[in-house]
Amino acid sequence: MKLAGSYQINLSKEKVWEALNDPEILKKSIPGCEEFKKNSETEFTATATNKIGPFNASFTGDIELTDLNPPNSYKITGSGNSPVGFASGEATVKLEDKEGGTNLIYEVEANVGGKIAQVGSRLIDMTAKKMADIFFGKFSELVSPKEISSSESSIEEKGGLEDQAKPKKQNQKILIFAGATLIVAILAFLFL
Amino acid sequence: MASLVGSRVERKEDTRFLQGKGRYTADINIANQTYAVFVRSPHARAKIKSVDTSKALKSSGVVGVLTGKEIAEDKIGGLIAGWAIRSEDGSEMKVPANPPLAKDVANFVGEPIAVVFAETLDEAKEGAEKVKVDYKVLKAVVDPAEAMKSEAIHDGVDKNLCYDWLLGDRKAVDEAFAKADKIIKVDLINNRLVPNAMEPRACVVDYNTASEEITLYTTSQNPHLSRLVMSAFGGVAPENKLRVVAPDVGGGFGSKINVYNEEIVCSWASKKIERPIKWVAERTESFLTDTHGRDHVTHAELAVSNDGKFLGFKNETIANLGAYARVFGTVTPTYLFGPCATGVYVIPAAYSNVKAVYTNTAPVDAYRGAGRPEATYTIERLVEKAAMELGMDKTEIRMKNFPTQFPFKQTLVHTVDSGDYVAGLEKAKQMADYAGFEARRKKSEANGKLRGIGVSSYFEACGIAPSAAVMSLGCGVGLWESAEVRFNPTGQISVFTGAHSHGQSHDTTFAQIAADELGVPMENIDVVHGDTDKGTFGMGTYGSRSLTVGGIAIVNACKKIVAKGKRVAAKMLEVNEDEIEFKDGEFVALKSNKKKTIGEVAFACYLPGQRDEMKSPIPEGDEPGLIESSFFDPANFSFPAGSHICEVEIDPDTGNVKVEKYTAVDDFGRIVNPMIVEGQVHGGIAQGIGQALHENTQYDETGQLMTASYMDYTMPRADNFPEFNLGFTCTHATSNPLGVKGCGEAGAIASPPTVMNAVIDALGGQEISMPATAEKVWKACKTMKKSNAKAA
Numbered sequence: 001m002k003l004a005g006s007y008q009i010n011l012s013k014e015k016v017w018e019a020l021n022d023p024e025i026l027k028k029s030i031p032g033c034e035e036f037k038k039n040s041e042t043e044f045t046a047t048a049t050n051k052i053g054p055f056n057a058s059f060t061g062d063i064e065l066t067d068l069n070p071p072n073s074y075k076i077t078g079s080g081n082s083p084v085g086f087a088s089g090e091a092t093v094k095l096e097d098k099e100g101g102t103n104l105i106y107e108v109e110a111n112v113g114g115k116i117a118q119v120g121s122r123l124i125d126m127t128a129k130k131m132a133d134i135f136f137g138k139f140s141e142l143v144s145p146k147e148i149s150s151s152e153s154s155i156e157e158k159g160g161l162e163d164q165a166k167p168k169k170q171n172q173k174i175l176i177f178a179g180a181t182l183i184v185a186i187l188a189f190l191f192l
Numbered sequence: 193m194a195s196l197v198g199s200r201v202e203r204k205e206d207t208r209f210l211q212g213k214g215r216y217t218a219d220i221n222i223a224n225q226t227y228a229v230f231v232r233s234p235h236a237r238a239k240i241k242s243v244d245t246s247k248a249l250k251s252s253g254v255v256g257v258l259t260g261k262e263i264a265e266d267k268i269g270g271l272i273a274g275w276a277i278r279s280e281d282g283s284e285m286k287v288p289a290n291p292p293l294a295k296d297v298a299n300f301v302g303e304p305i306a307v308v309f310a311e312t313l314d315e316a317k318e319g320a321e322k323v324k325v326d327y328k329v330l331k332a333v334v335d336p337a338e339a340m341k342s343e344a345i346h347d348g349v350d351k352n353l354c355y356d357w358l359l360g361d362r363k364a365v366d367e368a369f370a371k372a373d374k375i376i377k378v379d380l381i382n383n384r385l386v387p388n389a390m391e392p393r394a395c396v397v398d399y400n401t402a403s404e405e406i407t408l409y410t411t412s413q414n415p416h417l418s419r420l421v422m423s424a425f426g427g428v429a430p431e432n433k434l435r436v437v438a439p440d441v442g443g444g445f446g447s448k449i450n451v452y453n454e455e456i457v458c459s460w461a462s463k464k465i466e467r468p469i470k471w472v473a474e475r476t477e478s479f480l481t482d483t484h485g486r487d488h489v490t491h492a493e494l495a496v497s498n499d500g501k502f503l504g505f506k507n508e509t510i511a512n513l514g515a516y517a518r519v520f521g522t523v524t525p526t527y528l529f530g531p532c533a534t535g536v537y538v539i540p541a542a543y544s545n546v547k548a549v550y551t552n553t554a555p556v557d558a559y560r561g562a563g564r565p566e567a568t569y570t571i572e573r574l575v576e577k578a579a580m581e582l583g584m585d586k587t588e589i590r591m592k593n594f595p596t597q598f599p600f601k602q603t604l605v606h607t608v609d610s611g612d613y614v615a616g617l618e619k620a621k622q623m624a625d626y627a628g629f630e631a632r633r634k635k636s637e638a639n640g641k642l643r644g645i646g647v648s649s650y651f652e653a654c655g656i657a658p659s660a661a662v663m664s665l666g667c668g669v670g671l672w673e674s675a676e677v678r679f680n681p682t683g684q685i686s687v688f689t690g691a692h693s694h695g696q697s698h699d700t701t702f703a704q705i706a707a708d709e710l711g712v713p714m715e716n717i718d719v720v721h722g723d724t725d726k727g728t729f730g731m732g733t734y735g736s737r738s739l740t741v742g743g744i745a746i747v748n749a750c751k752k753i754v755a756k757g758k759r760v761a762a763k764m765l766e767v768n769e770d771e772i773e774f775k776d777g778e779f780v781a782l783k784s785n786k787k788k789t790i791g792e793v794a795f796a797c798y799l800p801g802q803r804d805e806m807k808s809p810i811p812e813g814d815e816p817g818l819i820e821s822s823f824f825d826p827a828n829f830s831f832p833a834g835s836h837i838c839e840v841e842i843d844p845d846t847g848n849v850k851v852e853k854y855t856a857v858d859d860f861g862r863i864v865n866p867m868i869v870e871g872q873v874h875g876g877i878a879q880g881i882g883q884a885l886h887e888n889t890q891y892d893e894t895g896q897l898m899t900a901s902y903m904d905y906t907m908p909r910a911d912n913f914p915e916f917n918l919g920f921t922c923t924h925a926t927s928n929p930l931g932v933k934g935c936g937e938a939g940a941i942a943s944p945p946t947v948m949n950a951v952i953d954a955l956g957g958q959e960i961s962m963p964a965t966a967e968k969v970w971k972a973c974k975t976m977k978k979s980n981a982k983a984a
Contacts, residue, residue: 083321085234111894113301114234118476118900 003128006105007136011143013071013095016102029139031131034058042066057082071095085114104136196704196714197930200867204699204714214440217394217409218472225396225468226255228458229316231306231323232480233298236332236552236895237345240296240305240325248308248322253315256465257323258457259306260295268292268460269425271451273517276666277526280358280545287354288346288550290516292426292456298327299345299515300552301897302480304453309465332552332895336512337489339549345515352550354513354522359530359604360543368504368541372495376578382566383962384487384512384889385882386905387559389694391442392473393482395455397462405433408459412438413448413692414732417669419724421451421519428459438722441694445879446558447482448694449734450519479900484889485559487512488525488566492533494574500582500589505542505603507533507570513548514555520734521557522548527665528563528653528735531605535571536613536651536833537593542603552895558734560879560940564652572648572945580957586647586949587621590835594649598923606653608831610923616857617649617835623919624837624855632839642842642973643852644954647835648946654934655830655927656735672825673737674728675745677706677753679818681798683791685710685717687749690730691742692722695875696936697868698738702746704864705930709750710790711777728821736832736934739864744928745824752820757793764788764796764809794818828927832938834858836877836946842954844977847970849885849951851912856942857919861933869935870918876939877916882908883940884947888963906963 009016032050039045042065049058059082067075072095079088089110096103112124208214245257271290278284294303306323310316333342339352346352369375389411396409406429412418415436423431441448458469473481488509495504511525520528530544579589594613601607621627629645636643656662659670676688687706691698699719707714720726730742754774761779762769765786773780780787788796796809797818810816839853856873863869886906890898899905924931944962951964955972 111892111896113236113894113896115476117234117301117892117896117898118480120898120901120903 003108003110003125004106005129005132006103008098008101008103009136009140009143010101013097013102016095016104016143025139025142028142029135031134057084085112085116087112087116195708197708197862197864199704199865201700201704201714201865203697203868204703205693205697214442216391216440216442217396217411218391220396220409220439221470222396222398222468225470226309226311226465227313227316228454228461228469228471229308229310229313229320230304230454230471230477231308231320231325232477233294233301233303233305233327235298235327235329236301236334236891237330238298238327239330240294240298241328242326243306244324244326245306247324248319251310251315251319251322253311254319255309255311255467256461257306257308257319258293258461258464260291260293263293263457263460264291264295266460267427268456269427271453271456271516271518272421272425273522274519274668275523276668277355277357277522277548278666279355281356285355285517285522286349287517288349292453300554301895302477302554303515304457307457307461309461309467309469334551334553334891334893334895336487336510336549336551339510339512339551340547345550345552349550354517354548354550357526357530357546357548358543359526361541362543364541365504365506365543369493369495369506372503373498374496374578374581376494376496376574376581378490378492378570378573378577378959380488380490380492380570380573381961382486382488382490382569383883383887384556385485385559385887386479386889386899387445387447387482387485388478388907389443389445389447389482392475392478393448393452393454394472395458396468396470397458398468399462399466401466405429405435406459406463407435407437408455409437409439410455411441411448412436412732413441413444413694413734414730415692415722415724416690416727416730417732418451418455420669422456422459426451426456428456429463434459434724436724438692441692441722444694444733445560446485446520446562446734449558449732450483452481475902476900479905480897481554483518483521483555483557483559484514484553485556485562486566486883487556490566490570492570492574494578496578496582498582500578500584500592502537502539502593503541505534505539505571507544509544509546511546511548512553512556513550514553515550516555518555518557520562521555523666524558524563525566527605529567531602532564532567532652533570534603535568535575536595536649537571537575538595539593539603544604553891554897560876561652561937562735564650564937565880565883565941565944568648568650568652568941569945569948572650572949576646576945576949576952586645587617587626590617590647590649606829606831608651609828609926610861611651611831611833611859612921612923613649613833613835616833616859616921619919619921620835620837620855620857623857623917624839624853626837629839636841640844642844642954644840644842644950644952646838646840646946646949646951646953648942648949649833649835650938650942651831651833652937652941653829653831654736654937655740655826656737657741657829658827659825661829669731670825671731671737671741672823673742673745674730674821674823675742675749676728676819676821677746677749679710679753679790679794679797681795683712683716683794685712686720687717687746688720688727689742689746690721690727690732691738692730692733693738694733696733696738696872697865701739701864701868702743705743706746706750709747710753711775712790736830736936736938738936739930739932740830740925740928740934741824741826743864743932744826744930745822747929748822748824749820752822753818756797756814756818756820757790759811759814760797760809761788761793763811764793826927830861830925830927830933832858832860832933832935834938834942836942838943838946838950840947840950840954842951842969842973844970844973847966847968847973849964849966849969851881851885851914851947853917854914855917855919856939857921858935858938859921859923859933860935860938861922861925862931863920863922864932872935873918873939874916876937876941877943878908878913879940880943881913881947883962884944884951885912885963885965
């Protein structure tokens, strides 16, 4: 299956990445996300559980980041398994400056198998879109200046400090989290 | 007494079915039963590196977990191919092993790997989710046209080729083609179909620890055959310790001929865990694992003369067998397809070459019509195209090539005993108002619509079949049928048949036949089928064989009852046997006009004595009782035939195809119950229109089934059909005493080409493939518009 989309986030690229650096924000943004486990600089394991439609599945996805081109683009290769089937695929992610904010563009090519493939691509596509909206909606809500200025102000401070202190290494780390976030979100879409 | 054969007797079975009182396999529950859930491969092709059952075994309510390892250790055999087909070079077909639970490699999505038994269905499902299978995913072979160029999926099956089969004479065909004025060519795809029986497959197994007998309740079209296969090849139990019951079965269409993995596994496991087991397929499991139908890629050519005479025919087909060769899998694209591909025509030279390939998809086997719909689609598309290219009328070109003499020695295999193809087509033309079509086309045009008319004439070889013939062609068993008629002392009669009714109305038609033969009311007769402990033996129901083979066995057994009755009545009436006439249920002594009813005779057969009288009514050499059986093996196949005409109207703005008129004229020989026959024709046409316009089974390039539910697989609905206009002609079959030919498959055989010919006619000859969905037709309409604009 193929899935593509883009989201406009009203923050600068750098700010978006800062926020992406916070595991708590990611956890809150991804539907059903339970944990990220870092296996190496570019390899991750992520777990999420979702109960939507006929399935209630906990799945684990292995993620690898390649073609790193900070801060513009990268590729995420991932595969996830659960009792209701599997998903494997590639996502290309691009970040662009747009209208004073950041436009995040993704393209996913994935193979899904098992029960999840059998429920029908129309249902999967529809649900994937819906899940993407939930993810980015939640994410924007959590990182937008209004919110940050109130209860979540510490996040901005933390992210900002880290970004300034060790830009290169931190960029990579940010990317990894961004990648992990996306692939888990994508796997979550596929597993609904 | 009026004959019941030929009358519209209402169906006996409707009372229970319409009241929801049918008793299906899933309705059966046995005390202390466990529930089975199968762990299936999510991959189309993968090595099974390991199967870890430890977590599943600890799961709540789980009673047992079994895998391919245990079934191999217990030496339980796998699923079988029922027909051995030889390649053109004389080599035997290549058949891979098909274990009931895959141990080393999974070859299609849905193939069972392990099974979990638990106290409740939910617990079994939960347990199944905890079985951890470690796979190494391999590249799947999905497209049949590419299979021979792809990596071999089975050891020892080079190029994924099961066989490369030839029927006919290539040299004679080349000579005929060299002399032809015109060669008509078509490239066709016969779309893969999911049979979609209303009742999903199911089984309930009860192992009796005392008698060591296994009772298997299952959704089968042929319980005796299932027992034979499970005993002889599966080694599940000796035949006399295995009882197979197929109670009410909600449709089969060929998909319930096979003995499936689940039945073998549950039967074996019930003995192992010493608990009854129940398994009922979910709808998607049916989509994934029921044998599919059709799936041919065909290139065919017809050599014609300018005046429309057919000179030669060639057919090059790749048939997709799916992952494994099953019971009728290998014969469906060969002997059930090749011979019929020359259709109802005199064609001096012909050949059919079929390459059957394995792919990582569900096994493909017989589906309503089995090979004959594919054959009819091939020849009838060619004939219609020939008419178009020669500028001849569609019906004229057919008439010109029909045989006029019967028996008709068809080009490739069959000698058709009887028929009148000209009469059938004439009648269809008249009933469809063929002459008035142009006026209707103009009227549609005026409304902005495209109207087309399509014709198809077919014959089929069914009543499967003469044992000697089918065994010479590679069938593993003889296809006779048996019957037993038990005339009970109190006058009720049980008719046992080896055929199996799963929608065919045997309770009614077989009772009609027996009632006529025995001269008793139909109400006195009970037709019994579907239980290996009750009936003698039987080969089951498929290939329109129940009436033409099984029905005749009933007739013959009834005749034996009457013959014995005559001998007994003669003794009772104190006359010679040849002085007795049997009529309307009475044995009449011709001279004295004294009579005994068949009921009195039956009573005497069981109670052959009276107080104070030493005489026995049982003649010397006869035994008491009135039970007779018969095994009938026909002399030939039977050959129903007919002509169908369809009119469609296309809305070029939406591509929607509306079937406006559908006329079917069929020759089924003698008809036992016209109402039931009409029902069979309706169902067949509906399935054929489904294939032509709606249904398609689609795998993606990795072998995932994309059409695994009714969300994505389009079934035809009542509002897709017009009222069917049915007519009949009748020439009696000479191969059986009733003169019957069979009607179960005809509708599904004739209708796909009829509808497609009409669609293509409406599109001005532009060829499109089945199913002619709105999207495809809309695109074709746009192309047509463009080319019309260019021409203008």
